Amino acid sequence: MKPDEVQYCALEYRPSSWTEPSREVGPIIMLMLQHHDGSLQFLAPPNLWEIIEKPDRDFFEGLLPDFSVRAEFDPASLFAQAASLWLGVLVCAESGTTRTDSDLFAKLSHGFVPLSDLGAAPRRASSHPAGTRRQRKRSS
Numbered sequence: 001m002k003p004d005e006v007q008y009c010a011l012e013y014r015p016s017s018w019t020e021p022s023r024e025v026g027p028i029i030m031l032m033l034q035h036h037d038g039s040l041q042f043l044a045p046p047n048l049w050e051i052i053e054k055p056d057r058d059f060f061e062g063l064l065p066d067f068s069v070r071a072e073f074d075p076a077s078l079f080a081q082a083a084s085l086w087l088g089v090l091v092c093a094e095s096g097t098t099r100t101d102s103d104l105f106a107k108l109s110h111g112f113v114p115l116s117d118l119g120a121a122p123r124r125a126s127s128h129p130a131g132t133r134r135q136r137k138r139s140s
Helices: 054-073 075-083 103-109
Strands: 005-013 028-035 040-044 090-099
Touching: 005 075, 005 103, 028 075, 028 090, 028 103, 040 054, 040 075, 054 075, 075 090, 090 103
Parallel strands: none
Antiparallel strands: 005 028, 005 090, 028 040
16 A cells, blocks of 8 residues: 555444344444554544434444554454444445545545544433432441
């Protein structure tokens, strides 16, 4: 691969609420880029946590930090695994190699930001009204 090229994997979100296999196309929620030096970069839409349905957020809250760790230690395997995803809430919609100055790359990454810029998913509201949270008894 040349220095001005990247391998890319566009990951599509298929909500778990889709109870049957669907021909519907879900939104692309992550673009995984492998640069010529082997390093990985993750891009996502700025409204990622609005796109992901609440029942699926726990999965993604565990997956995304795992991606970051694995990208440090074995980026080639992580990229290959992502490019082969075809079941579940995250599937590979498209993968390939393109130049970073190409129209295809501009189209794929348009509006996306580094995943690290997004922060964690919004916390769920507590099921205990303010001031009524039960305290755990201390053992003596």
